[in-house]
Amino acid sequence: MTDLNAKLPSTAKIVEQLKNDGQDFEWYPTTNEMMKAVVEDIIQCDFAGDKHSFLDIGCGDGRVLRFIREYTYSNNFRANNHLPFQEVFGIEKSETHLKSLIKSDIPVIGTDFWETRLMDKNVSVIFCNPPYSEYAQWVENILTNGYALSFYFVIPERWIDNKGIESALKRRNLRADVIYQGDFLNGERSARAKINIVRVASNRFYRSFNSFRSSEDKGLDYPNFSHTHYSDSADDPFNNWFDEVFKFDLDKNTLEKEKNNDEACRAVFAKSNGIQELADWYNKDLSEIQKNYDALSALDPVLFKELGINLDNLKEAVRNRFSSLKNRYWNNFIDFYEPIRSRLTKEKREELKFKLVSQTSSLDFTVKNMLYVTELVIERANDYFNEQIVGFYKKLADLENIKMYKSNQKVFATNYDWRYNRENTPYKLECRIITTGVSQSYFTPSLQDMDNRLNDICIILRSIGFNVELQKHGYDDKIPFGQSLDYLEHNMTTNKKETAFEVKFFKNGNCHIKFRKDIMLALNVVAGRLLGWVTTPEQASEEMGESLSDIQANWHKTDALKLTNKSTLIGLPHFE
Numbered sequence: 001m002t003d004l005n006a007k008l009p010s011t012a013k014i015v016e017q018l019k020n021d022g023q024d025f026e027w028y029p030t031t032n033e034m035m036k037a038v039v040e041d042i043i044q045c046d047f048a049g050d051k052h053s054f055l056d057i058g059c060g061d062g063r064v065l066r067f068i069r070e071y072t073y074s075n076n077f078r079a080n081n082h083l084p085f086q087e088v089f090g091i092e093k094s095e096t097h098l099k100s101l102i103k104s105d106i107p108v109i110g111t112d113f114w115e116t117r118l119m120d121k122n123v124s125v126i127f128c129n130p131p132y133s134e135y136a137q138w139v140e141n142i143l144t145n146g147y148a149l150s151f152y153f154v155i156p157e158r159w160i161d162n163k164g165i166e167s168a169l170k171r172r173n174l175r176a177d178v179i180y181q182g183d184f185l186n187g188e189r190s191a192r193a194k195i196n197i198v199r200v201a202s203n204r205f206y207r208s209f210n211s212f213r214s215s216e217d218k219g220l221d222y223p224n225f226s227h228t229h230y231s232d233s234a235d236d237p238f239n240n241w242f243d244e245v246f247k248f249d250l251d252k253n254t255l256e257k258e259k260n261n262d263e264a265c266r267a268v269f270a271k272s273n274g275i276q277e278l279a280d281w282y283n284k285d286l287s288e289i290q291k292n293y294d295a296l297s298a299l300d301p302v303l304f305k306e307l308g309i310n311l312d313n314l315k316e317a318v319r320n321r322f323s324s325l326k327n328r329y330w331n332n333f334i335d336f337y338e339p340i341r342s343r344l345t346k347e348k349r350e351e352l353k354f355k356l357v358s359q360t361s362s363l364d365f366t367v368k369n370m371l372y373v374t375e376l377v378i379e380r381a382n383d384y385f386n387e388q389i390v391g392f393y394k395k396l397a398d399l400e401n402i403k404m405y406k407s408n409q410k411v412f413a414t415n416y417d418w419r420y421n422r423e424n425t426p427y428k429l430e431c432r433i434i435t436t437g438v439s440q441s442y443f444t445p446s447l448q449d450m451d452n453r454l455n456d457i458c459i460i461l462r463s464i465g466f467n468v469e470l471q472k473h474g475y476d477d478k479i480p481f482g483q484s485l486d487y488l489e490h491n492m493t494t495n496k497k498e499t500a501f502e503v504k505f506f507k508n509g510n511c512h513i514k515f516r517k518d519i520m521l522a523l524n525v526v527a528g529r530l531l532g533w534v535t536t537p538e539q540a541s542e543e544m545g546e547s548l549s550d551i552q553a554n555w556h557k558t559d560a561l562k563l564t565n566k567s568t569l570i571g572l573p574h575f576e
Contacts, residue, residue: 029060030129030154035067037180037197038127038152039083043073045150046226047084052124052149054083057113057142059090061097062106064127089123091116098372102379111368113138118145119237120323124225129154132193136162143168143200145237149225151200156193157181169200172240176200177220199223242315275337279367282329289325293318329365337370340377343463345388345456352377385463386530392460393429393527394422400434402427405533405543426533428524428544433513454503457513458487461500464526465557466519467492468500481507489516521546525554 056064065088072080091110092098101108110116118141126148130138135155142151143165159165169176180197205223304311334340334349344352352373363369377384404410405426461468467490479485482504489500500519504512515523525540534540537555541548 028129028132030064031182032067034154034180034182034197035064039068039071039073041152041179041199041222042083042125043075044222046222046224047124047149048226050082050084051086052084053087053089054085054125054127055089055091055109055121055123055148057091057126057128057138058130059092059097059101059106060094061100062090062092062104064129065090065106066104085124089121093368098375102376108372109363111372112366113141115366115368116364118142119147119241120319122147122236124149125152126150127152132156135159136164140164140168143172143174144240147237149201149205150223152179153198153200154195155198157196159196159198172237173203174200175203175206179220238319239315242318275333275370276367278329278333279365279370282325282365285325286322289321293321326365330363333365333370334373337374339374341455343381343459344377344384345392345459346452347391347456348384348388389460389463389523389526390530392456393523393531396429396433396435397422397427398434401430401432403430406545407543426528426531426543428528429520431515431517431520433515435511435513436509454487457501460523461489461519464522466500466522469497479505481505489519518550521550522554522557525551526557529555 054065054068056062056068059065068083068085069088071083075081087107089107089109090101091113092101092108093112098108098111109121126142126146128138128142128151130153132155135153136159139153139155139159139162142153153159168174177199178196179199181194182197183194201223205225206221304314331353334353340349340352363373405428408426410425458468469488469490485503486499487501487503488497490497499516501513501515506512524544525534528534528540528544534543537548537551540546540555541551544551
């Protein structure tokens with residue numbers, strides 16, 4: 001098998017960079033030999049299907065995750081089998097490593113181990129090569145709160161005598177087996193420590209249920225997950241936490257006082273860029289929820305029985321409460337954090353929120369994670385810019401708003417025919433655009449209701465080089481039907497403000513937008529180039545009926561605006 005880390009910088013260079021950045025958190029890379037021991041053990045375990053997931057806590061530069069993702073093996077039946085992991089995830093604190101992980105397209109679901117709630121990270125396998133000065137605390141926390149079928153730890157051999165680890169194993173009825181013994185003497189970053197790779201899984205998963213062997217025995221059993229539901233509640237650490245908090249005997253008959261507190265989680269986000277303040281508000285809300293449910297657990301259990309409250313239903317309600325609070329904060333952050341809101345259209349922000357939920361579903365709401373998401377947006381900003389320009393351009397295209405290219409003088413009788421053929425029909429937009437369905441009533445629409453649509457226009461124009469000023473509208477701000485609302489551009493050359501586009505609303509629900517001629521020309525050139533309809537300025541001049549000099553002035557507009565030193569340009573603070 002080829003070296004999966006051959007394209008990476010040398011470990012020595014990475015360590016040097018980590019030390020220079022103050023980001024060396026005892027990073028001793030897992031060796032290929034150790035990784036091979038883990039995957040060979042995984043192959044021996046019965047994982048039914050191939051829709052499992054793998055989480056590396058303290059994943060460094062992601063070499064273990066790349067190894068897991070790319071490893072293939074042969075058996076008696078066929079060659080080139082893949083491991084059963086459909087998804088891999090990492091948790092990593094080092095800013096230096098995080099930047100590498102973003103570029104490697106490795107999903108990160110936490111940036112600080114001690115700030116990450118493990119109990120809602122439902123994965124098949126958790127792997128960890130922890131800092132050895134804190135290995136016992138890491139292992140105990142993972143065994144207590146980790147939600148997985150099995151765990152693998154690269155830890156000092158003295159773990160066997162650690163009382164905290166022993167206690168954590170007993171609390172969840174877990175079994176630990178040593179699958180590898182070795183050291184880092186021949187590693188890329190040498191160390192003398194003697195280590196074990198320890199596999200941990202529930203006793204009930206093992207094939208031989210009546211003869212549990214210790215780590216010193218010669219024989220080694222393997223877990224059997226082939227008949228185990230992926231999210232089996234018996235191994236959910238959330239249940240352990242819940243059961244510790246809610247130790248009820250529903251048959252108890254002493255009721256002293258009725259107490260009901262269902263105070264809703266209040267909305268705390270106020271469109272501020274103070275992400276530390278926002279994180280503080282979130283933690284405050286989280287503490288309030290925790291306190292409320294702690295108080296609820298202290299109520300006389302008879303009250304629950306009289307109210308017909310089922311503890312299983314209550315458990316799901318608590319879980320959903322935690323999850324919904326986090327999702328609400330993430331949604332508000334993406335929608336209103338200015339470095340993101342001022343650069344991504346509403347559609348792109350919705351895509352980002354969906355991706356955050358679907359790929360990193362349980363990313364905790366912390367300052368570092370907010371910075372990570374922003375860094376992710378910045379890293380992919382150029383792609384986002386191009387995609388949203390094209391998406392915006394197509395949305396404005398209607399039969400009344402377009403003019404066909406010279407070589408494509410098609411005539412459509414109806415809007416239906418146009419919409420059916422629009423993907424293969426090159427066109428340019430007129431300066432006057434009519435959009436429909438803006439308002440469904442005869443009342444003057446609130447500008448707050450239109451804020452996203454108007455903000456999107458400003459974002460697109462800013463992305464093609466026009467310094468259009470964003471406006472924030474209050475909930476009660478209105479504009480009479482037919483009256484012009486002007487959006488201004490600050491011309492940096494003349495230091496004057498000029499109208500970039502004007503908007504008018506009408507009682508029939510339509511909105512008329514009039515763009516300045518030079519702005520629409522730039523938009524047509526940029527969109528035509530991105531869509532591949534024109535490949536040279538000369539061709540664009542011929543097709544659009546515009547002067548060659550005007551076309552050339554806008555031809556490389558998006559190239560000049562591409563972000564290079566992205567963090568600096570966006571004003572993003574560094575990870576701390």
